[in-house]
Amino acid sequence: MIYIDPPLWPAHNTHFSHLVSDTSLEELHAFADAAGISRRAFDQDHYDVPAHRHADLVAGGATAVDGAALVRVLIASGLRIPARERAASLVHPLRQRWEALLPGAPELGVELLNRWGEPHRRYHDRRHLLQVLEALHRLDCEDRPVLLAAWFHDAVYDGVPGADEEASAALAEQLLPATGAGSSDVAETARLVRLTVGHDPDPGDGRGALLCDADLAVLGREPGGYDRYAADIRLEYRHIDDASFRSGRSAVLAALLGRERLFHTRRGEEMWGSRARSNLRRELTALSRSGPLRIQPASPDGEAGIPGA
Structure with missing residues (x-):
């Protein structure tokens, strides 16, 4: 079933409701498509819909509930995205990680976080950056060039495999020297970023293996x-x-x-x-499978212009 809460959330000179499914994202997208709601209104596990659409969405089959009930429905469905997987909530913890890695260079940290927060990104965003850093931690990596490469590896992201990695490596070569990073660290950081094109480090390249494995840990x-x-x-x-x-x-x-x-x-x-x-x-x-391509989350039980990982 589809559920909608009251339009209580202020933004853009109106108030917004949340539209969710208790079954699947496929059901939610199908309802939204039929109602003429743009996919741009989708935010990972719900649609944000303006107040003037509330009544007609209820008339079209959405069940009206209060906000607390809607949250319970979303949690029970297994579709809710935790806060730590929402890019906007990660600025502070990522800033702390950057300051521990490269003290005295807060401006560069802010620039990188702004790049990772660009609105066109849906996977290669701050969530991915944090996931890579956490994967490196699980691999017991404390090597500074590897950690710097994690911060830079998708700092430029236009959806052009190969060109994005090259531009990201060049960005590291351009910006890191001003932080006092040594030339060897700068060169190694850029080399590691370029490895993420194919995730295929040479045998014996321990740093490359760490970064590539962390990038593919997803x-x-x-x-x-x-x-x-x-x-x-x-x-x-x-x-x-x-x-x-x-x-x-x-x-x-x-x-x-x-x-x-x-x-x-x-x-x-x-x-x-x-x-x-x-x-x-x-x-x-x-x-x-044939039909429209929509990949939905599994139940809780359970690159030439085309993306790699």
């Missing part, structure tokens, strides 16, 4: 988290038609599955390898 998330990642990737490439996206994305996933080692560190393979392969196979199956 593949080993629990099924619901992986499906949110896949849906966000589709939204970042919403300018590409379904057929082209299916073809390109399927090729990327098949190439990842064809690797002898998906993760280059033993710990990364142990933590994420088995679940990552299961997720990749499941997404490939979803991509092989």
Whole structure:
């Protein structure tokens, strides 16, 4: 069922309601499409709809509930996105991490956080930055060039694989020297950023293995988290038609599955390898189905213009 709460949330000279499903994002998108609600109004687990639409959405089948009941419905559905996975809520904890990594360079930290917060990003945003940094922590990485490379690796993101990584590496080469970072750290940071084009470091490249594994750790998330990642990737490439996206994305996933080692560190393979392969196979199956391409989160039980990871 579809639920809507009262229009109590002020913004843009009106008030907004939240529109949610207790079943799936597929059901929610279908209802919104039929009601003529733009996909731009979708915010990860709900639609924001202006006050003047409340009555006609109820007439169209949405069940009116109060705000507390709507939150309970969303939590029970398993579709709710936790606050830590909302990019806007991560500025303060990320700023603290930056200041611990490179004290005395707060302006650069602010610039990078602004870049990671650009509105066109749906997956490669501050959530992804935090996830990579947390994955490096789980890999026991305290190496400064690797951590700096994590901050810079998608600092430029226009959805152009290869060009984005090159521009991000060049940005590190341009901005890091002014912070007092040594030339060797700057060069190594840029080299590591460039490795994220193919996530294929040479044997013995320990730093490269750490960064590439952390960048791909999302593949080993629990099924619901992986499906949110896949849906966000589709939204970042919403300018590409379904057929082209299916073809390109399927090729990327098949190439990842064809690797002898998906993760280059033993710990990364142990933590994420088995679940990552299961997720990749499941997404490939979803991509092989006909019909509109909408990837919805799993139940709680349970790149040439086309995105890689």
